[in-house]
Amino acid sequence: MRQKSIELYTDNPEEEFAVSGHRACQGCAEILAVRLALKVFGKNTIIVMATGCMEIISTPLPTTNWTLPWIHVAFENAAAVASGIEGALRILMEKNKIPREDIRVVAMAGDGGTSDIGLQALSGALERGHKFTYMCLDNEAYMNTGIQRSSATPYGASTTTSPPGKKSIGQATWKKDMAKIAVAHNIPYVATACPSYPFDLFSKVKKARMAEGPSYLHILSVCPTGWRIPTDLAIEYGKLAVRTGVFPLYEVENGQYKITHSPEPLKSVKEYIKGQGRFKHLNDEQIAKIQERVTKEWANLKSRCELK
Amino acid sequence: MKKGIEVSIAASIAAKLARVEVIAAYPITPQTHIVEHLSEIVANGELDAVYINVESEHSAMSACCGSSAAGARTFTSTSAQGLELMHEILFIASGMRLPIVMATVNRALSSPLSIWGDHSDVMAARDSGWIMLFCENGQEVVDMIIMAFRIAEDRGVLLPVMVNLDGFSLSHVIEPIELPSQMMVDKFLPPYNPLYTLHPNKPVTMGAYAMPELYTEAKYAQEMAIINSKEVIKKAMDEFGKQFARQYKPVETYNTDNADFVFIALGSIGENIKTAIDELKEGGKNAGLVQLRLFRPFPSDELLSVLKDKKRIAVIERVMPAGAANGPLYQEIASLMCVHNMNVQMDNYIVGLGGRDVLPESFTDIFNGTAHEESTVPVRDKNFKVIGVRG
Numbered sequence: 015m016r017q018k019s020i021e022l023y024t025d026n027p028e029e030e031f032a033v034s035g036h037r038a039c040q041g042c043a044e045i046l047a048v049r050l051a052l053k054v055f056g057k058n059t060i061i062v063m064a065t066g067c068m069e070i071i072s073t074p075l076p077t078t079n080w081t082l083p084w085i086h087v088a089f090e091n092a093a094a095v096a097s098g099i100e101g102a103l104r105i106l107m108e109k110n111k112i113p114r115e116d117i118r119v120v121a122m123a124g125d126g127g128t129s130d131i132g133l134q135a136l137s138g139a140l141e142r143g144h145k146f147t148y149m150c151l152d153n154e155a156y157m158n159t160g161i162q163r164s165s166a167t168p169y170g171a172s173t174t175t176s177p178p179g180k181k182s183i184g185q186a187t188w189k190k191d192m193a194k195i196a197v198a199h200n201i202p203y204v205a206t207a208c209p210s211y212p213f214d215l216f217s218k219v220k221k222a223r224m225a226e227g228p229s230y231l232h233i234l235s236v237c238p239t240g241w242r243i244p245t246d247l248a249i250e251y252g253k254l255a256v257r258t259g260v261f262p263l264y265e266v267e268n269g270q271y272k273i274t275h276s277p278e279p280l281k282s283v284k285e286y287i288k289g290q291g292r293f294k295h296l297n298d299e300q301i302a303k304i305q306e307r308v309t310k311e312w313a314n315l316k317s318r319c320e321l322k
Numbered sequence: 323m324k325k326g327i328e329v330s331i332a333a334s335i336a337a338k339l340a341r342v343e344v345i346a347a348y349p350i351t352p353q354t355h356i357v358e359h360l361s362e363i364v365a366n367g368e369l370d371a372v373y374i375n376v377e378s379e380h381s382a383m384s385a386c387c388g389s390s391a392a393g394a395r396t397f398t399s400t401s402a403q404g405l406e407l408m409h410e411i412l413f414i415a416s417g418m419r420l421p422i423v424m425a426t427v428n429r430a431l432s433s434p435l436s437i438w439g440d441h442s443d444v445m446a447a448r449d450s451g452w453i454m455l456f457c458e459n460g461q462e463v464v465d466m467i468i469m470a471f472r473i474a475e476d477r478g479v480l481l482p483v484m485v486n487l488d489g490f491s492l493s494h495v496i497e498p499i500e501l502p503s504q505m506m507v508d509k510f511l512p513p514y515n516p517l518y519t520l521h522p523n524k525p526v527t528m529g530a531y532a533m534p535e536l537y538t539e540a541k542y543a544q545e546m547a548i549i550n551s552k553e554v555i556k557k558a559m560d561e562f563g564k565q566f567a568r569q570y571k572p573v574e575t576y577n578t579d580n581a582d583f584v585f586i587a588l589g590s591i592g593e594n595i596k597t598a599i600d601e602l603k604e605g606g607k608n609a610g611l612v613q614l615r616l617f618r619p620f621p622s623d624e625l626l627s628v629l630k631d632k633k634r635i636a637v638i639e640r641v642m643p644a645g646a647a648n649g650p651l652y653q654e655i656a657s658l659m660c661v662h663n664m665n666v667q668m669d670n671y672i673v674g675l676g677g678r679d680v681l682p683e684s685f686t687d688i689f690n691g692t693a694h695e696e697s698t699v700p701v702r703d704k705n706f707k708v709i710g711v712r713g
Contacts, residue, residue, distance in 0.1 A: 058522045062388065073530035075540070083520040086529035087387050087414050094381035098346055098388025098396075099520060101372035105343045106394055109370055111513075117522060135384065138377030 023216040036079040041245030044235035054219040064123035065089035090131040092121040093139035125166035140199040153237035196230035203229035205265035210252030242291020324498040329460035330355030336467035343394035346374040346385035350404040352489035379404035383411035390420040393519035402429035416451025421474030429489040430676040438677020439489035440640040454618040460497035573624040578610030582633035598685035670706035
């Protein structure tokens with residue numbers, strides 16, 4: 015069995031870069047994902063953050079949750095700001111104005127900042143080949159503004175702008191597949207991850223950090239507030255998302271797909287859906303429709319892996 | 323030595339002489355020649371810089387924020403819709419005190435679509451916290467771009483600077499321009515030595531959010547920074563004058579000493595007004611021109627000292643002040659006059675929208691009071707007149 019030790023991924027596992035004192039909700043898996051990921055990114059990292067939960071909870075002036083250089087510019091442009099920083103570091107090192115070091119620029123945004131408003135800037139930055147990592151912290155809605163739907167909100171979920179009603183099931187479209195969109199840019203490394211599987215996350219962050227070019231990490235970040243679940247169940251629901259095939263853990267290295275944690279046989283989607291307040295209005299028929307989709311997508315992902 | 327050169331090309335050479343380190347730009351007419359030539363300069367290894375071919379102006383300004391925050395001297399250029407697409411980030415660049423320099427090749431805004439020059443774009447951005455300079459000719463464009471970096475990067479300023487030049491009527495003309503030597507520019511413009519940068523050796527948090535109990539104080543501090551920048555701007559202009567023998571002032575005048583009547587204008591249209599003034603002078607009539615080289619911070623004191631004994635003022639603007647009582651420049655001057663109890667006859671004329679030609683006759687007509695009957699449409703309930711509207 016593979017040894018599971020954080021020392022394999024970082025020289026200094028004790029060091030914290032997202033420190034305590036932030037204002038994350040109880041049970042927030044997103045701040046956990048960021049904290050764990052930064053342990054692997056390490057000290058030589060510059061963070062660019064889009065508007066979203068993570069920015070609001072971490073930096074009310076004059077306080078900060080970050081021990082790394084950190085910048086927030088706007089909602090839709092984390093990837094573009096990262097492009098500028100990466101370009102500046104490159105030329106300043108070339109001109110010997112700053113020491114030559116391996117500094118990784120990490121852009122972080124939520125699912126709205128990534129799959130909706132930030133998609134263009136992200137596509138541009140991936141296409142231009144900047145050496146940076148983009149982390150999408152996907153909690154499946156615009157959580158910090160009050161749980162409005164994004165294009166990453168799953169089918170059937172209730173949000174404040176996709177409420178179920180006589181004429182509505184809730185969110186009426188399927189979750190946008192951001193990882194696949196990132197893969198379409200032919201970048202060196204794309205992966206999905208979830209802090210419920212920390213060692214899988216460490217391994218992927220390390221690969222993303224080492225990539226010779228842009229890398230994209232899509233991290234499912236369970237949000238007890240928005241998902242309407244008890245605050246102690248974020249890790250559990252992350253595991254259920256993976257075990258049911260709703261959120262498969264895989265990576266795509268230079269176009270080669272690999273499932274990094276096989277949950278087969280898949281648990282029933284119902285196990286994941288039940289208990290989440292955002293899905294409580296769904297009937298068996300609607301859940302069966304989701305199950306059908308998840309089964310199909312899982313088979314589709316497996317077939318891509320078999321092409322190797 | 324002067325040589326004939328297209329103003330856009332000269333602008334890109336000025337950026338090169340300023341030794342810019344990161345350029346992030348998206349092409350838009352009539353700014354294109356500037357970024358095309360700059361990308362050639364970088365491609366040929368004539369300038370040690372990173373040129374980021376972004377996918378939009380929004381990303382251009384965003385990348386500029388990133389690169390300036392990381393400590394690189396940063397330049398971009400845009401026009402019209404591009405400036406509008408940057409609009410959100412303009413405020414963030416100034417609020418974060420990032421000394422980016424941008425050449426804005428002024429152009430009309432859609433709709434209807436127009437690629438030609440007027441000031442609709444920059445006027446829509448006038449309160450974005452950028453220092454704004456306006457150029458009358460190509461020499462000024464070169465000199466202002468070099469000065470802009472010195473002003474922007476001054477530790478007492480740290481604000482982005484916009485160098486405005488009129489689309490086509492300035493950007494695409496070939497003029498005799500003196501390009502300063504690299505040695506002279508290096509002497510005038512020290513390398514960018516930022517106060518704070520994004521670097522792991524000394525981590526800082528930039529762009530944190532402010533709760534209501536701090537936002538006002540932050541904006542007040544920013545306001546003081548742009549107000550206080552005027553002294554640095556004047557000093558930069560004086561030192562530029564000493565070194566390059568071309569003297570600039572925040573407010574420039576032409577024949578104002580003996581004239582009771584003055585035109586006030588921005589940008590290249592000043593040259594046509596000067597021609598009209600010369601013609602009037604030949605007929606024994608005196609009119610003057612007041613040109614605002616500096617528009618933000620607004621040079622109130624300098625304007626007051628020029629306007630204090632004038633009897634009539636004609637404010638010339640190249641923007642349609644949709645739904646407003648007057649054009650933006652008129653409003654600022656009128657409020658200045660009001661605060662200082664100056665009772666002067668002031669008229670507001672809208673000219674040259676969307677690249678419409680404005681000939682010197684329009685200004686002689688304005689002076690002679692014949693513009694109203696001949697070619698001017700008054701707007702009902704408004705205090706401005708639009709020159710040259712066909713019925």
